[in-house]
Amino acid sequence: LRGARTQAVAAAVVVLAVVGLAAAAPDGDPTGETRRVAIVQGGGPQGTRAVDTDVREVFERHLDASRTVAPGLDLVVWPEDVVDVAGPVVDFVEGEELAAEARRLEAVLVAGVIEDVGATSFRNAAVAFDGSAGGGGAVVGRVEKERRVPYGEFVPFRSLIEPLAPDILPARDALQGDGVPVLDTPAGRYAVVISWEVFFPDRARHGVSNDAAVLLNPTNGASFSGTQVQTQQVASSRLRAIETGRWVLQAAPTGFSAIVAPDGTVVQRSGVSERRILTGEVELRRGRTWYVAAGxxxxxxxxxxxxxxxxxxxxxxxxxxxxQTHTTGRIEPSTSAADPTPSVPTPGPS
CATH class of the missing domain: 1.20.5 (Single alpha-helices involved in coiled-coils or other helix-helix interfaces)
Structure with a gap:
C-alpha cells in the first residue's frame, strides 16, 4: 500500500510539473503588425487521380474562385500543384495569368506549381508573385518540396518495383528541393511546408527558426476519398502552430483549408469539395518557442x-x-526435527 501511494504522489508531481512548464513556456510574441489574408479553395470532386484530371480545368477553377476576392489584401494563398506546366511557370500562359491576378489583387499571390523537368522528373514548388505596388506581378520567391511522398511523388527502387505495378505508380519522380523553406516577400517572411511536410515538425521549425512570421501549408488531398487524411492534416497544422507559436494558413483544392491560431485553435475551416474563400487577419509573430530553439x-x-x-x-x-520468494519459501527447522531422541509413547492405565 505504501508503494502504491508513493507512486501516485510521484505521478501527480510529474503531471503538475508538466502543466507548470507548459504554462511558463514561451509561445512567441506579436510584432504589432498584421496581414489581411485569403485562402483560395477552388473545389471539385474528391478521390480523383492527377493522371485522370484536366490540369487546365483545375487551374481555371482556382483562377475563377480567386477572381471573387476583392483587391486590397496583403497575401493570397492557393493550394499545392493546382498549376501544372511543362517547364518554368514564368514561360507559360499560366505564369502570365498568375502575375495578372496578383496585380489585380494588389497582393502577394502564393501558388502551388508543378513544373516538368524533362520527361521523367518534375518540381513541386510554392511560387510567390508580387502584385503589390511596384511589384508588377514578378516572381519574388519560391520554395521547393523537400519531403517527397514515397510511391506518390517518387518511386524508390523503380526498376525493381515498376514491373509489378506499372499502371499504379507515378510515371515521373519529383526532384527533391533544398534550401531554407522561406518566402521573403513584400508582405512578410513566410515559412512554407508543402503538403505532407506538415507532418514533420523539423520542416516547420527550419522555416520559423529563420525568422518567418507565419507558416503556410499549401496542400492537396483531392486524391483521397473521405476526410480521414484531411482531418489528420488539420490536426498536424494545429500541432505545428503550437510548436512554432505562429499562425498557420492551410490551402487545399478540395478541402480542408483552414486558418489556425498560434494556440492551435481552428479559426476557420472549409468543407470538402466546396468552392470557398477563407479570409482573415493574422499577426506577424516573432520569438522562439522551446521546440524552435531546441528541436x-x-x-x-x-x-x-x-x-x-x-x-x-x-x-x-x-x-x-x-x-521475498526466497524468504517465504525456506523451510524453518522445528524443535522436534532438531531433537534426535525418538519419542516414547506414554503408557496408558493398566
Whole structure:
C-alpha cells in the first residue's frame, strides 16, 4: 500500500510539473503588425487521380474562385500543384495569368506549381508573385518540396518495383528541393511546408527558426476519398502552430483549408469539395518557442530517460520479488526435527 501511494504522489508531481512548464513556456510574441489574408479553395470532386484530371480545368477553377476576392489584401494563398506546366511557370500562359491576378489583387499571390523537368522528373514548388505596388506581378520567391511522398511523388527502387505495378505508380519522380523553406516577400517572411511536410515538425521549425512570421501549408488531398487524411492534416497544422507559436494558413483544392491560431485553435475551416474563400487577419509573430530553439532533442532525451527509468524499476521489482520468494519459501527447522531422541509413547492405565 505504501508503494502504491508513493507512486501516485510521484505521478501527480510529474503531471503538475508538466502543466507548470507548459504554462511558463514561451509561445512567441506579436510584432504589432498584421496581414489581411485569403485562402483560395477552388473545389471539385474528391478521390480523383492527377493522371485522370484536366490540369487546365483545375487551374481555371482556382483562377475563377480567386477572381471573387476583392483587391486590397496583403497575401493570397492557393493550394499545392493546382498549376501544372511543362517547364518554368514564368514561360507559360499560366505564369502570365498568375502575375495578372496578383496585380489585380494588389497582393502577394502564393501558388502551388508543378513544373516538368524533362520527361521523367518534375518540381513541386510554392511560387510567390508580387502584385503589390511596384511589384508588377514578378516572381519574388519560391520554395521547393523537400519531403517527397514515397510511391506518390517518387518511386524508390523503380526498376525493381515498376514491373509489378506499372499502371499504379507515378510515371515521373519529383526532384527533391533544398534550401531554407522561406518566402521573403513584400508582405512578410513566410515559412512554407508543402503538403505532407506538415507532418514533420523539423520542416516547420527550419522555416520559423529563420525568422518567418507565419507558416503556410499549401496542400492537396483531392486524391483521397473521405476526410480521414484531411482531418489528420488539420490536426498536424494545429500541432505545428503550437510548436512554432505562429499562425498557420492551410490551402487545399478540395478541402480542408483552414486558418489556425498560434494556440492551435481552428479559426476557420472549409468543407470538402466546396468552392470557398477563407479570409482573415493574422499577426506577424516573432520569438522562439522551446521546440524552435531546441528541436527534438529534449523529447528524445526524455524518452531515453523514461526508458532507462522503466528498465531500472523493472530490475528493482524483480530483485525484490526474488528476495521475498526466497524468504517465504525456506523451510524453518522445528524443535522436534532438531531433537534426535525418538519419542516414547506414554503408557496408558493398566
Amino acid at each position: 527534438d532533442w529534449p523529447t528524445l532525451a526524455f524518452a531515453a530517460v523514461s526508458l532507462g527509468a522503466g528498465w531500472w524499476y523493472e530490475l528493482a521489482r524483480r530483485r525484490t520479488n526474488a528476495q
